[in-house]
Amino acid sequence: MSYAKSTRPTRFLRVCPLRARDEARALAEGAAREAVEVDARDIDAKRAVTFEFARVEDATAALERLRGGRTRASVFGAGVADGETALACGYSARASDSRAPERERTKASRRSSVEGLTLIENFVTVDEERALATLAATSGDETRLARRRVKHFGYAFDYGTRDANLKVVDEIPELAMEVLRRLPRETPGYEGAMRCDQVTVNEYPRGVGLAPHVDTHSAFGDTILSLSLLGGTVMEFRTSGEAHRAIYLPPRSLLVMHGESRYRWQHYIPHRKFDTLEGEAAPTPRDDVRLSYTFRERRSGPCECAFPLQCDSRDGAQSKCSKRKTGKTQAFAELVGESGDSF
Ligand SMILES: O=C(O)CCC(=O)C(=O)O
């Protein structure tokens, strides 16, 4: 992501020059407490750093402190030593939208408005949440991805082929199956949920998200469920058209993806530290960690969904997926998300 100077106030501040890398890092750490994201790549490449704030007002307040303060230590209240030189700083905008007005974030709803998507709040109790978190910490083999940790139960998920054919020694914890079985019968996707035989546990540190994707049609069945523990998050849904929805998943809630929400819409979690929720005046900070249990049923025959464009059983997503090994196509980038994250 590159940033350009902006003459109008934005949520982004660019601060430069910073004389040493360490100094930039210390500043970034201080800023991270109130800024939404730090473009860390800039620290290495240009010795300048871009901070993204939740609101334009927050960026303005920080800019005033930056311009008013004589020392760097005063900037974000961070322990930055040796700061006699005034910093060059100002608003910036993502280069691609420096002329366009800043797009308002979609406010996340607490109710689903995607066909086939059901959110059940308080699906597990606080005690069960704690027990499931302990189980995730003490059992299963850990895989470290770029920004999050995962564990697989029942079958391993292969991040290359995006299927799950390898049986693993770690069975799905009985408590996880027990809570899943209490899903109300009338929930769309109930039958598929009862056949789940693969579980992935994801641990997301604050600010870390998940790239847009549709879970592989050929590998998994009609119903995909995600149980949120310890922290809430906004999950967003988009289609290849313009449609875009955001839903807030509180801790202890269960999200059931079935129908269009499972087969046609991509789901993803934006990488950010604050979420914007409907009915909340101020942005909501994410918790330090969110744990999710994703339940899936491995598919045996080909997928027969009504969405051939997204379906690798019909050569829709398959051709894009196989190109992954030879080079990323635009279509594939769209399928898995611009960040190229794994899921
Ligand atoms: O963490 C979540 O809630 C979703 C995970 C997910 O989408 C996946 O594993 O495919």
Ligand SMILES: [Fe+2]
């Ligand atoms: Fe997924």
